Amino acid sequence: MLSYQHAFHAGNLADLHKHALQAWMLDYLTAKPKPLSYLETHAGRGLYDLSGAEAAKTGEAAAGITRALSENWLAADHPLRRALSDIRARHGGTAYPGSPLIAAHFLRPDDSAHLAELHPAEHQALSQVAGFAHLHRQDGFDMAQALCPPTPRRGMLLIDPSYEIKADYQTIPGQIAKLARKWNVGVIALWFPILTDDRQAAMVTALTHAHPEALLSQVRFPPARPGHGMVGSGMLIINPPYGLTNEARRIEALYDRL
Ligand SMILES: C[S@@+](CC[C@H](N)C(=O)[O-])C[C@H]1O[C@@H](n2cnc3c(N)ncnc32)[C@H](O)[C@@H]1O
Numbered sequence: 001m002l003s004y005q006h007a008f009h010a011g012n013l014a015d016l017h018k019h020a021l022q023a024w025m026l027d028y029l030t031a032k033p034k035p036l037s038y039l040e041t042h043a044g045r046g047l048y049d050l051s052g053a054e055a056a057k058t059g060e061a062a063a064g065i066t067r068a069l070s071e072n073w074l075a076a077d078h079p080l081r082r083a084l085s086d087i088r089a090r091h092g093g094t095a096y097p098g099s100p101l102i103a104a105h106f107l108r109p110d111d112s113a114h115l116a117e118l119h120p121a122e123h124q125a126l127s128q129v130a131g132f133a134h135l136h137r138q139d140g141f142d143m144a145q146a147l148c149p150p151t152p153r154r155g156m157l158l159i160d161p162s163y164e165i166k167a168d169y170q171t172i173p174g175q176i177a178k179l180a181r182k183w184n185v186g187v188i189a190l191w192f193p194i195l196t197d198d199r200q201a202a203m204v205t206a207l208t209h210a211h212p213e214a215l216l217s218q219v220r221f222p223p224a225r226p227g228h229g230m231v232g233s234g235m236l237i238i239n240p241p242y243g244l245t246n247e248a249r250r251i252e253a254l255y256d257r258l
Contacts, residue, residue, distance in 0.1 A: 002119045004162035010048035011061030011096040013221040013255070014233035016068055016080075018160065018191045019102055020251050021217065021235055021244070023079035025156060025187060026106035028241045035110040037155035037186075038133075039147060041140025042162065043115040044098045045125035047087070051094040060224050065096060073254045079106070099158055104132050111155075114147055116140035141175045149183040156187035163192070169199060173206040180211065180238050187239045194218060194232030207236050215240040217248035219255035 009015065029036055048055070055061045065084075068074060074081050083105035087097040097105070100115050107113055113133035117123040123137045136143045144157060157179065161168050172190065180188055190207070192200045208216060220232035237244065 002162070002164060004119075004164050005054070005122070006044040006098065006162075007048055007052065007054035008058045009060050010055065010098065011050055011065035012058075012224065013060075013064045013219075013258075014191075014193065014230065015096075016064050016073075017217070017219050017233040017251060017255070018235060019097075019099065020074065020078070020080045021237070021248060022099055022158060022189070023083050023102050023106070024247045025189070025237075025241055025244060026103060027079035027082075028243065029154070029156060029187070030106045030108060030111070034154055035108070035112070035152045037150035037152055038103050038107055038111060038113045039144055039150060039155070039157040040099060040103070040115045040160070041144050041157070042160045043100045043117040043122075043126055043130070043135075043140075044160075045117075045122045046098045046100040046129040047091060047125075048096045048098060049092075049094055050096050058224060061096065063224065068254075099160060100126065100130050100133065103158075104130070107132060112150065112152065114143065114150070116143040144179055145175070145182075148179050149186065153183075153185055156189060157183070158189050158191075160191045166199075169203045172203055173210060176207065176238070177210055185239065187237065187241060189235055189237045192234045192236070193230045194220060194234055195229050196223075196231055197229065200234065204234065204236070211236070211238050214238045215245055215248060217252060219252050221255055221258045 050061045083102045086105050115133045116136040117126050215237040218234040
């Protein structure tokens with residue numbers, strides 16, 4: 001039974017890290033006039049309202065994207081700012097895009113998109129806003145293993161699990177090894193939390209040993225509430241696009257002030 005709901009966390013400091021890198025990669029990949037494939041294993045509902053009860057309850061968006069915008073952490077022409085402006089023009093000033101709608105901002109009619117979301121209510125909400133993509137109500141890794149290598153071969157896969165199943169930390173390196181073998185030119189991006197008990201550490205070590213050329217970007221921030229277990233955000237990116245390392249270091253520097 002899935003209980004995680006991203007609405008409580010949308011626009012937090014982890015989303016900012018993940019979405020800034022996701023938007024930058026999609027902006028880079030879509031600069032070439034060649035179609036691409038975009039795959040997501042754990043899509044969420046696609047669109048969030050930061051004036052809703054969920055965001056108010058945790059205050060995570062206020063400490064994340066809302067603060068980042070008011071303090072101009074990202075330049076006005078940063079790909080994430082551009083995607084956010086587009087979404088807010090369409091859906092209102094307190095809207096926040098999940099990763100599928102960030103992707104939708106950049107994808108072109110000839111690009112192919114596949115999104116997996118297993119939770120019935122999240123999947124239903126996603127279907128209202130993700131007409132650009134093929135939606136799959138199935139396990140995201142099963143979808144990715146079935147589709148890889150996708151057509152077209154250029155493109156990226158975002159893996160953003162909720163880590164509700166503790167075994168995820170053990171199984172993810174094997175899943176990613178298989179995907180990287182099948183789709184050796186794909187940009188494969190995994191998000192993971194940095195936790196006070198370092199539960200993610202063995203997974204990250206296994207991944208960096210197996211994929212020594214991958215880009216590892218990690219940021220740390222204060223917990224959302226006293227005692228909250230998440231104190232940072234990580235992204236591991238296999239086949240990082242040219243220039244992404246510099247962008248990652250720029251984003252990481254933003255967190256040094258926290
Ligand atoms: C962290 S949220 C996704 C957030 C989204 N990627 C974003 O950045 O806007 C993780 C999502 O994965 C879904 N989920 C959990 N287990 C799944 C599975 N095995 N396959 C597909 N989706 C799953 C959850 O319902 C949840 O909506």
